[in-house]
Amino acid sequence: MKRHNFNSGPSILPQEVLEQAAKAIINFNDTGLSILEIGHRTEWFVSVIEEAKALVKELMQLGNEHEVLFLHGGATTQFMQVPMNLLDTNETAAYCDNGIWGSKAIKEASLFGNAVEAASSKDKNHTYINKSLHIPPESKYLHITTNNTVEGTQWHHYPNTNVPLVADMSSDIFSKQIDFKNFALIYAGAQKNMGAAGVNLVVVRKDILGKIKRPIPAIMDYRKHIEANSLLNTPPVFAIYTALLTLRWIKKEGGLAVMEKRSIEKANLLYSTIDALPAFTSHIAKEDRSLMNAVFFLRNPANETPFLELCKKEGMVGVKGYRTIGGVRVSMYNALPLESVHAIVDLMTEFSNKNA
Numbered sequence: 001m002k003r004h005n006f007n008s009g010p011s012i013l014p015q016e017v018l019e020q021a022a023k024a025i026i027n028f029n030d031t032g033l034s035i036l037e038i039g040h041r042t043e044w045f046v047s048v049i050e051e052a053k054a055l056v057k058e059l060m061q062l063g064n065e066h067e068v069l070f071l072h073g074g075a076t077t078q079f080m081q082v083p084m085n086l087l088d089t090n091e092t093a094a095y096c097d098n099g100i101w102g103s104k105a106i107k108e109a110s111l112f113g114n115a116v117e118a119a120s121s122k123d124k125n126h127t128y129i130n131k132s133l134h135i136p137p138e139s140k141y142l143h144i145t146t147n148n149t150v151e152g153t154q155w156h157h158y159p160n161t162n163v164p165l166v167a168d169m170s171s172d173i174f175s176k177q178i179d180f181k182n183f184a185l186i187y188a189g190a191q192k193n194m195g196a197a198g199v200n201l202v203v204v205r206k207d208i209l210g211k212i213k214r215p216i217p218a219i220m221d222y223r224k225h226i227e228a229n230s231l232l233n234t235p236p237v238f239a240i241y242t243a244l245l246t247l248r249w250i251k252k253e254g255g256l257a258v259m260e261k262r263s264i265e266k267a268n269l270l271y272s273t274i275d276a277l278p279a280f281t282s283h284i285a286k287e288d289r290s291l292m293n294a295v296f297f298l299r300n301p302a303n304e305t306p307f308l309e310l311c312k313k314e315g316m317v318g319v320k321g322y323r324t325i326g327g328v329r330v331s332m333y334n335a336l337p338l339e340s341v342h343a344i345v346d347l348m349t350e351f352s353n354k355n356a
């Protein structure tokens, strides 16, 4: 059966990336060896890292002030690693709490210093992005989650502040054109929009490092990883290779301008359908709707299970809402074809006509 993969993460990757990754497991670049069995310090793998770093810089249009790292662990590791590197015990960092990932980031930061809430959207169950920020002027940085994967909201205009901006871009990295140079630190777990689980992309402006007194274990120290070119210890070799394949694909398709155009087209199609059909409803503030993860509900809760069953029967994967939120979540990452959105929109229309 033709499947439509709306998984929120790990999520859909381009078919050609999967084929190339599969081939590399058997025979990497005609070396006669698998990508899983070559040394990470061989010239073969060093060239993978070098090309991946160069592609990240090219797509983000960054110069030498920023450094690109591929580190172990998911974004959750960065919740800890960011404050460990940037925030001394007696210092303050401001965090925006617009969803569960942002909340978790604050909790982790408070283990290292004074993490304060610059704004929260908890008052309305995280159904919007709270943009009235109160940033203590002495803050070492302001942390935002650019796309709230679970709640279905997204920053469409980033806060304008003199405080260094740190962003968790796990679920919308490389989905649109951004002034990446305005960010002091960007991190993203790869498994949503750029590859396989197991690796974090970290892009850091070097001048913010080395300013705290805390001793940092080597494996957690960004500076040590920069010195070692992401080869401080054995990196997640296969996940980095899959990220490289995805980065090549993004460039070949036309870069971030094309990813953005496609995302807008897909999201417009889905949201206009939700708004038009009586069976469905969205609680998210319109101006903050995520182009990556659309969260919506059946107007009649009794219709939820039948709708999800119908999706399942028609080969639509990953549309059940997050466990604490319920409803429907349709993720539309870069690799999701417009055709899949058409397919679910047709199904929604048919369902609404029969059940509204």
Ligand SMILES: *Cc1c(COP(=O)(O)O)cnc(C)c1O
Binding pocket: 009, 073, 074, 075, 076, 077, 101, 145, 147, 148, 149, 168, 169, 170, 171, 189, 192
């Ligand atoms: C998925 C996700 C995370 C957690 O990622 P892990 O790789 O599971 O640690 C953090 N932040 C955002 C925005 C996410 O979408």
